[in-house]
Amino acid sequence: MKLKLNIWRQKNREDRGEFVTYHLDDVNSHMSFLEMLDVLNQQLIEKGEQPVAFEHDCREGICGACGLVINGYPHGPEEGTTTCQLHMRHFKDGDEITIEPWRSKAFPVVKDLVVDRSSLDRLMQHGGFVSIRTGSAEDANNTLIPKEKSDLAMDAAECIGCGACVASCPNGAAMLFVSAKVSHFALLPQGQPERKRRAIQMVQAMQDEGFGACTNYRECEAVCPKRISINFIGMLNREFIKASVLSGAEKGGKYRSK
Amino acid sequence: MKLDANIPEGPIEKKWENYRDKVALVSPANKRKRKIIVVGTGLAGGSAAATLAELGYDVEAFCYQDSARRAHSIAAQGGINAAKNYQNDGDSIWRLFYDTVKGGDFRSREANVYRLAEVSNLIIDQCVAQGVPFAREYGGKLANRSFGGAQVSRTFYARGQTGQQLLLGAYSALIRQVAAGKVKMHPRTEMLDLVLVDGRARGIVTRNLETGKVRSFSADAVILATGGYGNVFYLSTNAKGSNATAIWRAYKRGAGFANPGFVQIHPTCIPKTGDYQSKLTLMSESLRNDGRIWVPKKKNDKRPANEIPESDRDYYLERRYPSFGNLVPRDVASRAAKNMCDEEHGVGLTGLGVYLDFADAIKRLGEQAVRERYGNLFEMYERITGEDPYKVPMRIYPAIHYTMGGLWVDYNLMSNIEGLFVLGEANFSDHGANRLGASALMQGLADGYFIIPYTLGRYLANIGYDDLDVSHSAFSDAEHQVTERISSLLAIKGKQTVDTFHRRLGEILWDNCGMSRTEQGLKDAIEKIAAIREEFWSDLRVPGTDRDLNQELEKAGRVADFIELADLLARDALERRESCGGHFREEFQTEEGEALRDDENFTHVAVWEYGGDGAEPVRNVEPLQFENVKLTQRSYK
Incomplete structure (x- = not known):
């Protein structure tokens, strides 16, 4: 098939950036979307032009590195699919495809389609863990966890941290990401001791990092490649409210001094 | 090249215990004065950086990805082995040790493998305590599945995303130490050289991948946990960025490279479709628990799978290896698939593929049960191939997956360069000539959580302090x-x-x-x-x-x-x-x-020594002694 591609080109963080149009012939329908971009890049290099920078790594839909806004949809039009797992059989000859980076205040563009998502790592520093030292664990089967709860925690834990939820949200909220982490731990006995301070501090950190607030657009759930449910956002809200009404000491100390 | 494995004295069951009882310790006040560089943040590097920081060391961690959470350990699907014997099916530390040595075709070091089996149980405890949502039974206890090369059910798993969940566990421990100020994290940073001072590893040279800035870091010890070199084959199941540069630079600075020819080819990957192909995708070995592998009996049979009657199908693994059947080790399964295709029984457009069929499992267990076990894998298969494996059998073919070879290390996981430690897939130590399924995750976490904290302390306790920095x-x-x-x-x-x-x-x-x-x-x-x-x-x-x-x-x-x-x-x-x-x-x-x-001539590790630019490398040998396991012809019949 033949394709017309409108791709966002931006030299660096300071550059204004612009769309540039490319034409690509002989696209095979078994190719993945990123393989299609590989082919484009080989042609650009051979012509002496700069290839398009984009992020990718495992190409199996699990590392969360890739992420392009394709025709307005983060990760493209297929439901429950990362960009690397999107295949060209979902497009047809003559299609015009617009490709952009994640666009959100908390994700500055680094180059072309590559963005800086370190804000997600910083959110995790405010309680995205269970404080357990190596070697201090008891026998694994001493902790009984009902299968249903464990399965639900796993549904939340499947988040790959790609940031599509933020990119899709008109408010640029990271609620789905944070709610997945908070819910994963709130559902398990291991997460109980730090449950309250985790909810309060991760929500606070979200505001500090420049993410927006949730107003129930539900775009995040629609684009999430792992189909994380917004029910977890409801769970996060409940966790946050319950924790907020507590007195200072019950909320627990801070994870970071800043 | 001096190659002393430094295996502790005593019977194999007591070696690690004796070692820990006698190993020199570093006091808390002195740990603070020691800086440790950890390159790579996968299961081995992430768990090592987190644990060393918890102990009080000053850690600098590096990864080429934009976040430590994306290291390729994340893509491991099927599970992690441990000798818990929760299934009461006859497992033990000894049996896990024996299976691993045998699975590796008697080319690994006994003492290292025994220690690996010994700490395997601690890993499961640690991961559960971190909140890793392993699969559970209705009674609330942990569930297990079977894997290739074993007749017990010892594999713990989290759907088809075990690597992801274990890595996120290690990453959470790491990020906790970043928050505490004990780990300085350097993402999007690539190690481009190892720096030796007076024969010891004292630092690295890196390049910031966003700015291009080349910068050095000094330390008291350097830990490489940079994974394998499977991408040397271009097409492999590795992530596109996975590379050998860190270990190769170390090799060129004098580190021995052990058994570089030992490469694992995984039997169940999605076949290649065209020249544009950028990587191959693994379908977890756990699928061989319930999937049956077959090819048409007739050569070049072009009928669709569902039109080929039972009598015209050759379930060749079940036929050739009745006692292990579809669960033979990876090397055996891969070669058998290749043989079938070489003899023109292969399926698919290219003829380079065999069927992995779930029809019987769906009949026996129901589609829902199969969906629960393998749902995400089936979905991934359908996304890539456009075919529904609930209806037609999967087509699979072997692909490069893992490298057993790597930098040579002794029992302390230290290379022949003093102060250079190598963990996880980057070293060669535990898997011999073939790795068993669900053992890579085990090794990475064993090295990082439970071994390096002791062996690094031993090294540091015996070297002096200086004020060396990057101005050297x-x-x-x-x-x-x-x-x-x-x-x-x-x-x-x-x-x-x-x-x-x-x-x-x-x-x-x-x-x-x-x-x-x-x-x-x-x-x-x-x-x-x-x-x-x-x-x-x-x-x-x-x-x-x-x-x-x-x-x-x-x-x-x-x-x-x-x-x-x-x-x-x-x-x-x-x-x-x-x-x-x-x-x-x-x-x-x-x-x-x-x-x-x-066995007479090759019961040894081949350790290659860099000979200088343009000169031939030198092949050194570490003889392997088997005092506990009898060398036999591996049989899975």
Whole structure:
């Protein structure tokens, strides 16, 4: 098939950036979307032009590195699919495809389609863990966890941290990401001791990092490649409210001094 | 080259315990004064950085990805082994040890493997305590599944995303230490050289992948946990960024490279479809628990799978290996698939594929149960191929997956360079000539959580303190070499792209150093690799500059190293004149076509020593002693 591609080109963080149009012939329908971009890049290099920078790594839909806004949809039009797992059989000859980076205040563009998502790592520093030292664990089967709860925690834990939820949200909220982490731990006995301070501090950190607030657009759930449910956002809200009404000491100390 | 494995005295069950009882310790006040560099943040590096920081060391951690959470351990699907014997099916530490040594075709070091089996149980405890949501039974206890090469059910799993969940566990421990100020994290940073001062590893030279800035870091010890080198084959199940540069640079600084020819080819991957193919996708080995592998009995049978009656199907693994059936180890399953395709029984457009069929499992368990076990894998298969495996059998073919070879380490996980430790897939220690499924995760976490904290302390307790920093000339010299090399890559200004070279290199290796190898093929490969190397350095085109994010430049440096490593891989395969595990030399096979070892001449680790630019590498030997396990012809019949 033949394709017309409108791709966002931006030299660096300071550059204004612009769309540039490319034409690509002989696209095979078994190719993945990123393989299609590989082919484009080989042609650009051979012509002496700069290839398009984009992020990718495992190409199996699990590392969360890739992420392009394709025709307005983060990760493209297929439901429950990362960009690397999107295949060209979902497009047809003559299609015009617009490709952009994640666009959100908390994700500055680094180059072309590559963005800086370190804000997600910083959110995790405010309680995205269970404080357990190596070697201090008891026998694994001493902790009984009902299968249903464990399965639900796993549904939340499947988040790959790609940031599509933020990119899709008109408010640029990271609620789905944070709610997945908070819910994963709130559902398990291991997460109980730090449950309250985790909810309060991760929500606070979200505001500090420049993410927006949730107003129930539900775009995040629609684009999430792992189909994380917004029910977890409801769970996060409940966790946050319950924790907020507590007195200072019950909320627990801070994870970071800043 | 001095190769002392430093195996502790005593009976094998007591070695690690004795070691820990007697090992020198570093006091809390002194730990603070020690700086440790950890390169790579996968299961081995992430768990090591977190644990060492918890202990009080000052840690600097590096990864090339934009976040530590994306290291390729994340893609491991099926599970992690441990000798818990929760199933009451006869498992024990001894049995896990024995299975691993046998699975590795008796080419691994007994003491290391025993220790691995010993700490396997602690890993499960630790991960559960971190909140890793392993699969559970209705009573609330942990569930297990079976994996290849074992007759017990000892694999713990989290759907088909066990690696992801374990890595997120290690990452959460790491990020906790980042928050506490004990780990300084350097993402998007690539290690480009190792710095030695007075014969000890004292730091690294890195390049910031966004700004291009080359910068040195000094430390009291350097830990490499940078994964395997499977991408030398271009097409593999590794992440696109996975590379050998860190271990290759260390090799060129004097670290021994052990068994580079031991490469694992995984039997169940989605077959290649075209020249544009950028990677191969694994379908977890756990699928072989319930899937049955078959090919049409008739040659070149082009009928669709569901039109081929039972009587015309050959379930060749069940036929040839009745006691292990579809759960034979990976090397055996891969070779059998290749044989079937060589004899024109292969399926799919290319004829390079066999069926992995779930029809019986769906009949026996119901579609829902199968969906619960493998749902995400089936979905992934359908996304890639456009075929629904609930309705038609999967088509699979072997692909490069894991490298058992790696930098040589002793019992302390220290290389022959003092102060250079190597963990996880980057070292060679535990899997011999073939790794069993669900053992990579076990090894990575064993090394990082439970072994390096002791062995690193032993090293540090015995060396003095100094105020060495990056102003030492060893750092500026190394930095200079790194910048020179980057400039020379950019200065070639030839016609061919990095990928063109990498693909061609991969084809040479796959054809000559893949599932079956011959003396002539390996000699040809060495010649062809030399020719590619020359062409690479005269006709490579790298666009852009070294002052910003330049993905082509990153790849160019890695491929330059892969080309050199490929030569060593072929040499190692050539010199090992026997077949064992994943290393199959056609000249050495039993009448039934199984790998034929030569224990008399090759019960050793081949450790290669860099001979200098243009000079031949030197092959050294660490003899392997088997005091607890009897060497036998591996049989899975």
